[in-house]
Structures are given as C-alpha cells and as structure tokens.
Amino acid sequence: MTARRRNPARQPPRTAGQRADLSRVQVLEEARRIAERDGIDGVTMRRLATALGVMPNALYTYFPSKVAILDAILDDTLAAFETGDLTAGRWQDGLANLMRASRRILLAHPHLVPLFLSRPGGPNALRLGEATLQLLERGGVRGRKAVEACRALLVYTMGFVAIEVPRATDPESAERSERTIAAIESLPEERFSATRALAPHLARHPGDRDFETGLHWLLEGIAGTADRRR
Amino acid sequence: MTARRRNPARQPPRTAGQRADLSRVQVLEEARRIAERDGIDGVTMRRLATALGVMPNALYTYFPSKVAILDAILDDTLAAFETGDLTAGRWQDGLANLMRASRRILLAHPHLVPLFLSRPGGPNALRLGEATLQLLERGGVRGRKAVEACRALLVYTMGFVAIEVPRATDPESAERSERTIAAIESLPEERFSATRALAPHLARHPGDRDFETGLHWLLEGIAGTADRRR
DNA sequence: ACCTGAACACCGTTCAAGT
DNA sequence: ACCTGAACACCGTTCAAGT
Numbered sequence A, B: 001m002t003a004r005r006r007n008p009a010r011q012p013p014r015t016a017g018q019r020a021d022l023s024r025v026q027v028l029e030e031a032r033r034i035a036e037r038d039g040i041d042g043v044t045m046r047r048l049a050t051a052l053g054v055m056p057n058a059l060y061t062y063f064p065s066k067v068a069i070l071d072a073i074l075d076d077t078l079a080a081f082e083t084g085d086l087t088a089g090r091w092q093d094g095l096a097n098l099m100r101a102s103r104r105i106l107l108a109h110p111h112l113v114p115l116f117l118s119r120p121g122g123p124n125a126l127r128l129g130e131a132t133l134q135l136l137e138r139g140g141v142r143g144r145k146a147v148e149a150c151r152a153l154l155v156y157t158m159g160f161v162a163i164e165v166p167r168a169t170d171p172e173s174a175e176r177s178e179r180t181i182a183a184i185e186s187l188p189e190e191r192f193s194a195t196r197a198l199a200p201h202l203a204r205h206p207g208d209r210d211f212e213t214g215l216h217w218l219l220e221g222i223a224g225t226a227d228r229r230r
Numbered sequence C, D: 001a002c003c004t005g006a007a008c009a010c011c012g013t014t015c016a017a018g019t
Helices: A024-038 A045-052 A056-061 A066-079 A091-108 A110-118 A123-138 A143-168 A173-185 A193-197 A199-203 A208-225 B024-038 B045-052 B056-061 B066-079 B091-108 B110-118 B123-138 B143-168 B173-185 B193-197 B199-203 B208-225
Strands: none
Touching: A024 A045, A024 A066, A024 A110, A045 A056, A066 A110, A066 A123, A091 A110, A091 A123, A091 A143, A091 A208, A110 A143, A110 B143, A123 A143, A123 B193, A143 A173, A143 A208, A143 B110, A143 B143, A143 B199, A143 B208, A173 A193, A173 A199, A193 A199, A193 B123, A199 B143, A208 B143, A208 B208, B024 B045, B024 B066, B024 B110, B045 B056, B066 B110, B066 B123, B091 B110, B091 B123, B091 B143, B091 B208, B110 B143, B123 B143, B143 B173, B143 B208, B173 B193, B173 B199, B193 B199
C-alpha cells in the first residue's frame, strides 16, 4: 500500500531525543521485505532496526516483542484472502477452492508455514474458518463433525505445504532427486521391495496433482459422512 | 541403553591435551535429555557442552554441525518403531495402526515435529514408508497413486500432531480454551454465525477422536480409488 | 585424534538517560 | 512518547595451539 520511501542510506544518526518518525505499519513492511528475501529466520530485531535506521531497542516502542511482530505478519498475509467468491457452486468445490487458495498463499510465503502450524488463529484465520464451516453446513456436516472436518482439511493443507516447501525452495532440487534415487537403489531388495519399485515416483517432489488427489480423498470421505436429509 | 553415569559436577577442568572420553552416542544421549526437558530450542551447542563437561567446540570432533546432531536425534527416535506387528490384519487397519504409532511417537517427542516436517527421511523414515507402501499394495493401490496415498497419510498425521502439540503442551490450556470461547463470542453474529454456533467444539483441543475421524475419512477415500482386481 | 583458549559475528531484551 | 547508549546473557562456528 504505502510507497517505497525509506532511507536506503541511513546517514542521519539521530541524537537521543530525536524521533525517527516510524510507525507499526512501516516496521511490519520492512519485516515482510526481509522475510521475503532471507526467510523468516532472517528477521531479527537487529537487522530490522538497521534497515529502518534505528537502534534495536527502538522497535520495542511499536511491538512488545519479536513474536508480536511475527504474529502481525502472519495475520496480515491472511487479510488478502477473499473468501466470498470462492464459496460459489457445489459445497465440495467451495471447500476445495478454499484449501487451494490457502495452499497458494502459503506457497507464496513459505516462511510463514511454521508460524501457521504453531500459532492459534488470528482474526483473519477465523474468517477462513467461518467460510469452511458454512460450506460444510451446506453439505450437511454439522456440529462436532463439522469442526473435525474443518480441522482435517486445514491439517492436510498445512501439512502438505510444510512438506512441500523445503523441497520446492531448495535450489538444488534436481540434484536432490537424483541423490534420493541413488539412496533408494542402495537399499536391500528383500526389505525394501516396494520402495525400490516406486523410486522414480518417490523422488519426484510433491506438487499440484498430489495435493489435489489427497484433497479429493479427504472430501469424499467427508461427503460420505454427511447428513443426507435436505 | 547406556547407564546414567555422567559427571553431574564438572569439576575437572581438563588441560589442553587431555581427553574427555566422549563418544557420539554420549553426545546424542545428553542432547536428547536436554530436548526432553527444555524443548528442541533448548538444545544449544554451549549448553550441551556444559552438560558434558567440555568446551563448546569440542563437540565438533563428533558432529560436523548442530543440525547433524538434530538429524541424528530424529532418526534415532524412529528406530524404536516396530513396523512388523502393526501390519497384520486388514490393510486399512494396518495403515491406521502405522499412523497411530507415528502420532504416538511424535506426541512423546513433540520437539521433533518441526524437524520431521522440514527434513527428508533418514533410514528409519524409509522403513516406515516401506511398510506403508506394502500395505497399500495389498489394498490394490499401486504406482503413482500409492506414493500419493503414502504422502497424504503422512501429511495428515504430521500436520495433525503439529497443530495438536502446541495446544497439548500448553500448561494453561484450560484458560486458553476459555479465552478462545470469549474471543469467538465477541465476533459479530452476522459474519460469524457458524463459528459462534460451534464455539464449544472449536475451543476443545484436538485429540484422539478427532485424529481417528479424519484418518478414516482419508482411508475411505483411498479405499474408494483402489484397484478392485484381487 | 581430541581438546582448550580465544575470538568472530551474531542474537533478544532491559535499563537508565536524554528530549 | 520516542529514541540512544550501554549492557546482560546468550548463540554457532572457526582457528591456532597444545598433547
């Protein structure tokens, strides 16, 4: 939203009383830029402060801790999520669309995956949950079963991306596939016959088609449990 | 395996040339003890060294890096996994047993979950994969579909535990449930009707029954795709 | 080969002091 | 309220030196 005006050369070493004229959104913007470039572990208070041209402890004026900054980044990312247009049509298709969109967002911001898994949902995560629950209700899945279905879908989606990301972002993914095949072929035939037979498939990185297959299995199982009346 | 003989008081500050008489297994044992007590982030080279009564850099004699130590811990844990007795009976039951056992191991060592998700499988992870693939073959799921099913099951299991762990290990889980309910009830009714209606279910932490429900949905979906001929 | 001593280049956070 | 300066209590890893 805000323009890219920051001071790339941080010449002005302010003296004690002078303000740097920062804001929460500016801190967050810079944090996201660093995360995009160097991964989430690259976001340190000291680097963030340097990039903003202040001392590290100046950040504590805007955020009480580092995790508060990470949490804010997380919920910010989900704010871009438009649930309305995804829930049209058959309820199963709506659910598949929601999960596809979630995966896409996470793949675009791979560094957020560990945060997603460990932190409870912020306001925007609740919005995604509401859309999921409403679709399930339309499909006749209610009450406790609806919550279980909601969790199963999210767990599958998050888990898939968590497995997918380290492989997808690896710059030497081609070489890694070859090493995987070599490793499998060195296994003893009698104890690893199935693994050896499927080596080419196992070496392939999981992708769109694998995600879809598993997602549909799960949706079929959920549809099978749905309440038939109506 | 090895007895608990370590020197709790690390009085003897060795001089340059003297050996501390360590070994890879001793380093690993101590690392696991710390991980069990303080979480995986508590395992630092410096604390590990202090616990073993050596200087931090002495550890580099046994392991080339910290991640090498963590990887070794990870595969060690899976070594305790006995796949043989779990695969008897119907193939669907065998798969459910394998996933239950995996979840149980991960729940017993919650600090390993992030490692599991990010790292590719070591030798013992391959053993688990082989057992899964053989059961799928017995169920008529072969080729690419078998690999996809294997991944979907693992993704679901890992993802579930990843979501489950931070909630299960939280000492103030009861208070957190109440805060969740309060947060949900403060949402506007018109935009969050489904979420509000299911507040008590949503506040409950995911557990055994939720895991089973989702697992069976997935297995039913997989069974539906199976090759029927024999 | 195995270990110490010292250093390098980092962390998050707190506290007192300035305007 | 907002920022600096200085400090505290940490990190992983490397390098030269000793036996």
